[in-house]
Amino acid sequence: xxxxxxxERTVMDLLWASGESLSAxxxxxxxxxxxxxxxxxxxxxxxxxxxxxxxxxxVRRERDSxxxxxxxxxxxxxxxxxxxxxxxxxxxxxxxxxxRFVGQVSNEEAETLRRILAGR
Amino acid sequence: MVAxxxxxxxxxxxxxxxxxxxxxxxxxxxxxxxxGLLVWQxxxxxxxxxxxGSLVLLGAATFATDxxxxxxxxxxxxxxxELPDGSSVWSLLALLGALFLTAHLLxxxxxxxxxxxxxxxxxxxxxxxxxxxxxxxxxxxxxxTPAPVAYCLPGALTSITVLSAGLIQLLDEEELQAxxxxxxxxxxxxxxxxLIFFTAWKVSLxxxxxxxxxxxxxxxxxxxHADDNALNHVGRGSLARAITIVAEGGxxxxxxxxxxxxxxxxxxxxxxxxxxxx
Numbered sequence: 001x002x003x004x005x006x007x008e009r010t011v012m013d014l015l016w017a018s019g020e021s022l023s024a025x026x027x028x029x030x031x032x033x034x035x036x037x038x039x040x041x042x043x044x045x046x047x048x049x050x051x052x053x054x055x056x057x058x059v060r061r062e063r064d065s066x067x068x069x070x071x072x073x074x075x076x077x078x079x080x081x082x083x084x085x086x087x088x089x090x091x092x093x094x095x096x097x098x099x100r101f102v103g104q105v106s107n108e109e110a111e112t113l114r115r116i117l118a119g120r
Numbered sequence: 121m122v123a124x125x126x127x128x129x130x131x132x133x134x135x136x137x138x139x140x141x142x143x144x145x146x147x148x149x150x151x152x153x154x155x156g157l158l159v160w161q162x163x164x165x166x167x168x169x170x171x172x173g174s175l176v177l178l179g180a181a182t183f184a185t186d187x188x189x190x191x192x193x194x195x196x197x198x199x200x201x202e203l204p205d206g207s208s209v210w211s212l213l214a215l216l217g218a219l220f221l222t223a224h225l226l227x228x229x230x231x232x233x234x235x236x237x238x239x240x241x242x243x244x245x246x247x248x249x250x251x252x253x254x255x256x257x258x259x260x261x262x263x264x265t266p267a268p269v270a271y272c273l274p275g276a277l278t279s280i281t282v283l284s285a286g287l288i289q290l291l292d293e294e295e296l297q298a299x300x301x302x303x304x305x306x307x308x309x310x311x312x313x314x315l316i317f318f319t320a321w322k323v324s325l326x327x328x329x330x331x332x333x334x335x336x337x338x339x340x341x342x343x344x345h346a347d348d349n350a351l352n353h354v355g356r357g358s359l360a361r362a363i364t365i366v367a368e369g370g371x372x373x374x375x376x377x378x379x380x381x382x383x384x385x386x387x388x389x390x391x392x393x394x395x396x397x398x
Binding site for chain 1: 236239240243245246247248249250252253263265267269270271272273274282299302303306311312315342346360361362363364366367368369387390391394395398
């Protein structure tokens with residue numbers, strides 16, 4: 001995974017944690033804090049990351065704000081639920097891009113698997 | 121040539137129905153998944169070519185008795201719009217059918233590949249934001265969820281293996297290694313490419329029940345193939361325990377909802393995987 005991806009993640013984490021809209025300068029200050037990344041980043045870099053995230057519909061830009069303020073489009077939990085839904089099933093035929101180790105089964109079936117395991 | 125067309129048509133029917141109906145569950149394939157996968161790929165490939173080939177030969181038979189003359193005759197038909205005496209509308213329909221079938225299969229393959237690539241990119245974006253890289257294992261990321269999940273997202277350039285915190289908590293070191301080696305085998309052996317051909321096959325011919333069976337069975341054989349590769353690194357016991365523990369799902373948050381929409385590995389397939397480790 002590239003470093004731009006990691007920067008996107010850090011920015012999203014900050015937006016999720018704050019719960020309100022932030023400007024690139026707010027984010028710049030928060031990123032420079034030692035507990036975030038301790039990195040001094042140019043505001044243009046942060047704006048690039050924000051516009052990438054906006055294109056992917058992870059953040060929304062507030063209209064008419066100067067400087068532009070951004071907020072997370074949905075909470076972390078909502079995205080996580082989407083992800084888990086995809087991973088644990090419910091994916092359609094054409095979207096079978098994941099190669100799962102094992103899918104989950106019902107309680108009764110788990111019992112059968114246990115018996116096979118015990119019998120070996 | 122008509123005789124050849126009929127023979128090919130017979131092969132096509134054989135490979136479209138009785139053969140793929142008999143193959144699933146074959147123990148020789150479970151013992152040697154590579155052989156099973158080879159047979160399935162041959163069945164699909166030869167099946168497809170004989171389907172198209174028989175239609176082409178049937179259509180060509182009207183133009184001449186041997187293939188070069190027939191090709192010449194067809195070329196004259198295309199360029200000069202001349203049909204030989206005794207040709208029928210049926211032979212033209214057969215040729216049209218061959219053309220349509222070829223275009224249909226190729227188009228569906230293309231659409232399936234594009235669709236899968238888009239899904240993969242979307243999922244990769246999501247996973248970038250929701251997981252952190254594991255510093256001690258390159259190419260592996262950790263998601264913070266109690267459900268024990270492990271999967272990989274194979275890509276043309278980069279493949280991501282994703283493990284959950286719940287998985288790491290439930291498995292011991294060797295069991296975890298079994299999971300990781302299994303996923304690594306999927307990536308290394310490019311199982312995603314084999315799978316996408318069978319997915320496209322299934323999408324192209326949804327009315328053919330054997331196309332559906334084929335993609336399920338091939339997916340299972342790919343799992344067994346990856347299992348076998350994991351066994352080069354870990355013991356059978358560890359792999360078998362890892363499969364059982366992950367299948368049980370630990371403390372899944374939405375258990376009831378999940379069993380309603382059962383994931384790909386059905387109980388029967390899991391049992392088959394587990395039994396061959398016994």
